[in-house]
Amino acid sequence: xxxxxxxERAGTSTRTLRYYEERGLLSARRNSSGYRDYxxxxxxxxxxxxxxxxxxxxxxxxxxxxECLRAGHDAGDECPASVAVYRRKLAELxxxxxxxxxxxxxxxxxxxxxxxxxxxxxxxDRPATPATWAASVLPDPPEPRCALTGPLTKExx
Amino acid sequence: xxxxxxxERAGTSTRTLRYYEERGLLSARRNSSGYRDYxxxxxxxxxxxxxxxxxxxxxxxxxxxxECLRAGHDAGDECPASVAVYRRKLAELxxxxxxxxxxxxxxxxxxxxxxxxxxxxxxxDRPATPATWAASVLPDPPEPRCALTGPLTKExx
DNA sequence: CCTGGCCTTCACGTCAACGTCAAGGTCTAC
DNA sequence: GTAGACCTTGACGTTGACGTGAAGGCCAGG
Numbered sequence: 001x002x003x004x005x006x007x008e009r010a011g012t013s014t015r016t017l018r019y020y021e022e023r024g025l026l027s028a029r030r031n032s033s034g035y036r037d038y039x040x041x042x043x044x045x046x047x048x049x050x051x052x053x054x055x056x057x058x059x060x061x062x063x064x065x066x067e068c069l070r071a072g073h074d075a076g077d078e079c080p081a082s083v084a085v086y087r088r089k090l091a092e093l094x095x096x097x098x099x100x101x102x103x104x105x106x107x108x109x110x111x112x113x114x115x116x117x118x119x120x121x122x123x124x125d126r127p128a129t130p131a132t133w134a135a136s137v138l139p140d141p142p143e144p145r146c147a148l149t150g151p152l153t154k155e156x157x
Numbered sequence: 158x159x160x161x162x163x164x165e166r167a168g169t170s171t172r173t174l175r176y177y178e179e180r181g182l183l184s185a186r187r188n189s190s191g192y193r194d195y196x197x198x199x200x201x202x203x204x205x206x207x208x209x210x211x212x213x214x215x216x217x218x219x220x221x222x223x224e225c226l227r228a229g230h231d232a233g234d235e236c237p238a239s240v241a242v243y244r245r246k247l248a249e250l251x252x253x254x255x256x257x258x259x260x261x262x263x264x265x266x267x268x269x270x271x272x273x274x275x276x277x278x279x280x281x282d283r284p285a286t287p288a289t290w291a292a293s294v295l296p297d298p299p300e301p302r303c304a305l306t307g308p309l310t311k312e313x314x
Numbered sequence: 315c316c317t318g319g320c321c322t323t324c325a326c327g328t329c330a331a332c333g334t335c336a337a338g339g340t341c342t343a344c
Numbered sequence: 345g346t347a348g349a350c351c352t353t354g355a356c357g358t359t360g361a362c363g364t365g366a367a368g369g370c371c372a373g374g
Contacts, residue, residue: 035322086268100257147306148302172332190341
């Protein structure tokens, strides 16, 4: 199949597929006229990449899974390198969840503090201002990051 | 005080402060030689911005807090517009936490599936491959995003 | 033969929140 | 008077995962 069909079947764009190839995650035979030619295994590979991106992996982190599949394994996570990424991601995720829950708790406290202040007629105590509590939820060795922006499918755009 | 002192006291850079001014979040008097001149209120304002950025707000979302402080309020979250941002952020945060917990659960399941497969001698069933379960945790109306990359303080860099 | 729909490579644009020069003005200390 | 530490504006660079053209090749239908 050609690049357009693969893109459509994977719910993404041709640009994306060429980008993956550029990054060495995808490779393609060429037909007689120089067009890229893909097969069912490539489709699986792209779906794997898209799926992993969707759960917060970055492109580089999908590489072990891709190489695992290309090595002939049935699943991309059968190889030790993939499992290592899983474990690392799990730890990151836990740190991220913890931090968000901390922020959430402070936010809720802040919200019902403003609510009570309003009910008390504008002259209540405001023990905390954002600047005072927000620092307490900042990670001290700053965690690498904490982001989940899934890839946008063609139709979600 | 001049920009360098304010930057140091706020744990950030002069470039950052000029950027905030450029975005209309900060304003400065000028002294006789054209240098920006800040006071204690400006310091509070910058601390508020940095604190909010630290808990996942983007710069635009800090604006109501800044305007609230500039309107003379004791705290940046005393104004309705700020509270509205709080509520919106709380909802986003909840969605984000839910999603991460979903991913986490799948990740854990996947990890001990590979573990058992390994223990069973490489020929066990692998009912799930990343591509099969990852899609199930993708938000259907794609949530705007889900990111927490706090601002880096000068010394954390 | 021509139109339209694929495909090719190259290369610049996007977004946020700044970092990093460059070229020059100002002020204090020695 | 000159070094050095500050300040000014302006403008380009960074990061990831692509988007968006431009300029042109290939191929099927009419």
